[in-house]
Amino acid sequence: MEILSIKNLTKDFYLHNPGLKIRSCRNISITLHEGEFVGIVGLSGAGKSTILKCVNRSYLPLEGDIIYDSLAFGKINLVTANEREILFLRRHEIGYVSQFLNIMPRTTAKEHVMNALIDRGMDNLAAEREAREMLDYFRLPDNLWDIYPATFSGGERLRLNLAHAMVKKPRLLMLDEPTASLDNKTKMLVKDMLKKLKEKNTSMIGIFHDIEFMEGVCDRVFNISEGGIVS
Amino acid sequence: MPILVETPVLSVSNLVVRYGAGCHVCQRSMEKNRCTACGTVWAVNNISLSVYPGEVLGIVGESGSGKTTLMRSLYFDFVPTAGKAVLSDYKGGQKNIWAASAAEQRLIKNNTMGMVYQNPVMGLRMNYSAAANIAEKIIAAGCRNAGKMTERAGELLEAVEIMTSRMSEAPKNFSGGMQQRVQISKALANNPALLLLDEVTTGLDLSVQAKVLDLIRKIKARYGISILLVSHDLAVIRMLADRTIVMLDGRIVESGLTDQILEDPQDAYTQQLVHSLI
Numbered sequence: 001m002e003i004l005s006i007k008n009l010t011k012d013f014y015l016h017n018p019g020l021k022i023r024s025c026r027n028i029s030i031t032l033h034e035g036e037f038v039g040i041v042g043l044s045g046a047g048k049s050t051i052l053k054c055v056n057r058s059y060l061p062l063e064g065d066i067i068y069d070s071l072a073f074g075k076i077n078l079v080t081a082n083e084r085e086i087l088f089l090r091r092h093e094i095g096y097v098s099q100f101l102n103i104m105p106r107t108t109a110k111e112h113v114m115n116a117l118i119d120r121g122m123d124n125l126a127a128e129r130e131a132r133e134m135l136d137y138f139r140l141p142d143n144l145w146d147i148y149p150a151t152f153s154g155g156e157r158l159r160l161n162l163a164h165a166m167v168k169k170p171r172l173l174m175l176d177e178p179t180a181s182l183d184n185k186t187k188m189l190v191k192d193m194l195k196k197l198k199e200k201n202t203s204m205i206g207i208f209h210d211i212e213f214m215e216g217v218c219d220r221v222f223n224i225s226e227g228g229i230v231s
Numbered sequence: 232m233p234i235l236v237e238t239p240v241l242s243v244s245n246l247v248v249r250y251g252a253g254c255h256v257c258q259r260s261m262e263k264n265r266c267t268a269c270g271t272v273w274a275v276n277n278i279s280l281s282v283y284p285g286e287v288l289g290i291v292g293e294s295g296s297g298k299t300t301l302m303r304s305l306y307f308d309f310v311p312t313a314g315k316a317v318l319s320d321y322k323g324g325q326k327n328i329w330a331a332s333a334a335e336q337r338l339i340k341n342n343t344m345g346m347v348y349q350n351p352v353m354g355l356r357m358n359y360s361a362a363a364n365i366a367e368k369i370i371a372a373g374c375r376n377a378g379k380m381t382e383r384a385g386e387l388l389e390a391v392e393i394m395t396s397r398m399s400e401a402p403k404n405f406s407g408g409m410q411q412r413v414q415i416s417k418a419l420a421n422n423p424a425l426l427l428l429d430e431v432t433t434g435l436d437l438s439v440q441a442k443v444l445d446l447i448r449k450i451k452a453r454y455g456i457s458i459l460l461v462s463h464d465l466a467v468i469r470m471l472a473d474r475t476i477v478m479l480d481g482r483i484v485e486s487g488l489t490d491q492i493l494e495d496p497q498d499a500y501t502q503q504l505v506h507s508l509i
């Protein structure tokens with residue numbers, strides 16, 4: 001069953017100040033089946049992140065459709081869906097992991113993961129139980145749980161980011177270069193985790209730089225160059 | 232059953248607030264939001280917005296763009312020139328709150344809204360104790376039991392991390408951050424459905440700012456209150472707001488999901504604003 005289908009997605013950025021138009025992706029069509037892992041590769045600036053951000057609606061697509069088969073609303077076009085529907089989907093069904101960590105001040109690692117659940121109406125105790133499970137699952141050392149993540153290393157931040165996204169048990173998970181700036185050992189750890197997520201039938205789209213990493217995880221790989229799909 | 236609640240807590244349509252009498256060329260010959268002929272300032276010019284339950288709506292814009300005027304009109308400090316606002320808690324959202332009688336407006340202010348001003352002097356009685364400031368709202372809601380009022384005041388001050396041992400001191404002796412937090416606890420006294428926050432963190436030092444932001448997030452999570460958050464600090468908006476409206480010269484130039492406004496701004500002014508971010 002198709003969970004996500006991107007049809008002829010085109011995105012330009014118009015900058016008013018110098019009056020410049022910047023071309024990003026062109027006519028991108030990608031389909032994702034339930035439980036499948038699709039990888040996207042390409043040079044920097046090729047428009048890889050743009051695709052994911054359009055699905056997340058952080059960017060407004062110029063043309064095309066992004067049809068997502070949601071549990072709550074049925075088939076919904078993420079390009080034209082209203083803001084509250086998008087917020088609901090982000091809270092309940094769609095997860096997005098970037099290489100940067102975005103946290104509230106004075107929030108510990110555990111609270112950061114708990115907040116994802118509290119935002120959707122779970123009570124504190126249940127949220128704490130699930131957050132603990134998730135941090136343990138992603139092997140974040142438990143002496144770091146009650147520390148503010150400002151001092152975390154890159155790998156620790158990534159694991160916290162993944163835990164924050166995964167604790168919501170999203171049906172669709174988007175990963176924007178999660179392995180950039182990680183050492184090989186941590187990369188293998190992440191790879192193991194992604195495999196486990198796949199076994200749990202999570203549909204995923206990921207952007208990666210190294211082809212080696214994608215072997216054995218991704219079902220299909222799209223190569224994007226200058227905004228269009230090459231292979 | 233629909234998944235999303237479709238009735239907004241607050242819905243404002245075509246709000247206009249002007250300072251000055253207006254003239255026959257107003258709106259046609261304007262320099263920013265000021266009429267060049269008669270000098271009338273159109274502080275808020277035809278604004279419509281909705282706030283849904285449990286949602287934080289951020290409003291950003293430069294100084295003088297009409298953010299505070301909008302908030303203060305909602306709290307009945309100004310009489311708007313034109314426009315309509317309905318609250319789901321007032322007559323089932325059927326009646327314009329600006330057409331309500333003065334007594335009804337007092338009730339709405341006390342029971343369904345809480346306001347935190349940028350300047351604590353406007354929201355607090357500086358010479359009365361912190362507890363008395365909070366009690367003022369509780370009394371207005373009909374409570375006459377001094378013990379209960381003290382208990383509730385203590386609870387609220389504790390929630391904003393002010394020691395109950397200082398509750399009988401006057402806010403004029405408090406620091407700026409503490410005054411702001413007393414204002415927040417006062418605004419929360421009657422469990423309002425809608426909280427209006429006007430530049431709550433402006434002028435506070437970083438650690439106090441973090442405290443106030445953390446507090447607002449907790450309030451949102453714990454009570455499920457809808458919040459209208461005015462700020463010109465984009466970092467505050469990014470952290471707290473679900474949706475954001477960008478104002479310029481009394482008009483809305485752009486609105487959308489907060490991260491979309493910040494990452495993919497469409498309007499020239501919004502782009503300039505985002506590119507000024509440090």
